[in-house]
Amino acid sequence: MANLNNMNKKFHTLDDFVGTHFIYTYDNGWEYEWYCKNDHTVDYRIHGGMVAGRWVKDQEAHINLLTDGVYKIAWTEPTGTDVALDFVPNEHKLNGTIFFPKWVQDHPEITVCYQNEHIDLMHKSREKYETYPKMVVPEFAKITYIGNAGINNEQAIAEAPYEGMTDDIRNGNYFDENYHIIKKDGHSYIEK
Numbered sequence: 001m002a003n004l005n006n007m008n009k010k011f012h013t014l015d016d017f018v019g020t021h022f023i024y025t026y027d028n029g030w031e032y033e034w035y036c037k038n039d040h041t042v043d044y045r046i047h048g049g050m051v052a053g054r055w056v057k058d059q060e061a062h063i064n065l066l067t068d069g070v071y072k073i074a075w076t077e078p079t080g081t082d083v084a085l086d087f088v089p090n091e092h093k094l095n096g097t098i099f100f101p102k103w104v105q106d107h108p109e110i111t112v113c114y115q116n117e118h119i120d121l122m123h124k125s126r127e128k129y130e131t132y133p134k135m136v137v138p139e140f141a142k143i144t145y146i147g148n149a150g151i152n153n154e155q156a157i158a159e160a161p162y163e164g165m166t167d168d169i170r171n172g173n174y175f176d177e178n179y180h181i182i183k184k185d186g187h188s189y190i191e192k
């Protein structure tokens with residue numbers, strides 16, 4: 001058991017941000033977990049909201065330092081969903097805007113999966129169903145966890161979300177001191 005929640009971390013440079021793992025709750029109640037895997041890649045897991053249960057690895061993203069301790073991340077997904085995040089981690093907050101195509105709003109369950117194994121289905125669905133009007137979700141979020149997962153840590157986001165997972169992470173019951181998953185009965189995990 002290791003308490004890796006580093007809410008007092010101070011951010012200045014891009015290097016301070018890359019390799020950091022966050023959990024946050026949007027003001028609409030949606031809880032997300034997001035990992036800046038390297039300077040052009042993100043992984044994430046969705047714990048609450050319209051597409052709770054969805055998780056994604058190796059999403060290409062634009063990751064930029066705007067000014068001291070302020071970061072902008074933007075990407076477009078195989079579903080056609082676009083995302084722009086502005087992190088102000090020293091104030092434990094961010095602003096996220098998600099632009100969902102109409103089909104994700106109409107059929108969110110199609111996207112609730114480990115997306116990496118269903119890229120074809122995402123591409124087929126975005127052609128088959130409607131794109132417009134898009135559903136825009138602009139929200140502030142409060143950061144509840146900051147962890148130094150390190151760059152290209154494949155264990156940070158490595159299994160489907162489960163009830164209580166974010167509490168396990170925040171309470172230090174999920175990762176060991178090397179930021180590897182602690183093996184637990186009843187939960188799948190990826191071998192070290």
Ligand SMILES: C=Cc1ccc(O)cc1
Pocket residue numbers: 032034044081083085096098
């Ligand atoms: C749709 C993905 C997504 C990932 C992180 C976040 O904060 C908002 C949206």
